[in-house]
Amino acid sequence: MKLQLAIDLEDIDGAIRLIDKTKDYVDIFEYGTPLVINFGLEGLAKVRQAFPDITLLADLKIMDVASYEVNQAYQYGADITTILAAAEDQSIKDAVKAARDANKQLLVDMIGIHDIAARAQAIDAMGPDYIGTHTGYDLQALGETPFETFNTIKQAVKHTKTAVAGGIKVDTAAQIIEAGPDLLIVGGGISTVDNPTQAARKIKEMMPK
Numbered sequence: 001m002k003l004q005l006a007i008d009l010e011d012i013d014g015a016i017r018l019i020d021k022t023k024d025y026v027d028i029f030e031y032g033t034p035l036v037i038n039f040g041l042e043g044l045a046k047v048r049q050a051f052p053d054i055t056l057l058a059d060l061k062i063m064d065v066a067s068y069e070v071n072q073a074y075q076y077g078a079d080i081t082t083i084l085a086a087a088e089d090q091s092i093k094d095a096v097k098a099a100r101d102a103n104k105q106l107l108v109d110m111i112g113i114h115d116i117a118a119r120a121q122a123i124d125a126m127g128p129d130y131i132g133t134h135t136g137y138d139l140q141a142l143g144e145t146p147f148e149t150f151n152t153i154k155q156a157v158k159h160t161k162t163a164v165a166g167g168i169k170v171d172t173a174a175q176i177i178e179a180g181p182d183l184l185i186v187g188g189g190i191s192t193v194d195n196p197t198q199a200a201r202k203i204k205e206m207m208p209k
């Protein structure tokens with residue numbers, strides 16, 4: 001099981017400071033969608049330049065022009081990028097091919113999908129690296145969590161690694177770790193607490209090796 005730190009609410013210098021503070025405990029660093037919006041792929045390249053050896057995911061949440069956009073993420077330093085499960089099947093297949101050709105990885109984000117089991121099964125057959133359950137900030141604000149939908153994905157997916165994201169904190173991590181995701185994605189639960197190093201260490205120590 002791997003721990004991914006989603007870096008969303010920072011500028012590039014803040015992202016670099018956060019990586020410095022947590023890099024002993026985090027397996028994958030996410031250049032979050034708000035950073036993509038605010039600083040583009042140039043910002044991603046700066047993070048990559050500062051840390052040549054980390055595993056870096058660019059959360060592009062691609063919907064179309066998939067081969068081009070996936071390749072742009074890799075060109076600017078990402079090892080992994082993301083496409084939305086709501087995209088056309090053709091876009092997801094193109095993204096998977098682009099990832100395979102570049103020898104990089106792709107995560108399909110299920111945010112906004114309601115027929116979770118059927119869509120997860122269809123995407124499983126397309127061959128991405130990860131399928132992720134994701135309760136976005138707008139539904140977290142209404143009290144929703146990704147725990148139940150993660151179990152549906154875990155049942156539905158046979159070949160692809162599973163990921164889970166959405167409001168996971170130090171005190172709720174154990175519950176979702178128990179459910180056995182391959183990738184646990186935590187943003188604010190690490191980045192907005194007083195001691196991000198300690199939060200990352202605590203979550204990492206709960207996870208099986």
Ligand SMILES: O=C([C@H](O)CO)[C@H](O)[C@H](O)COP(=O)(O)O
Pocket residue numbers: 006007008030032033034059135136137165166167168185186187188189
């Ligand atoms: O992908 C995310 C969200 O859509 C904003 O871009 C977050 O990175 C993801 O939800 C994880 O962050 P937390 O919910 O704060 O753990």
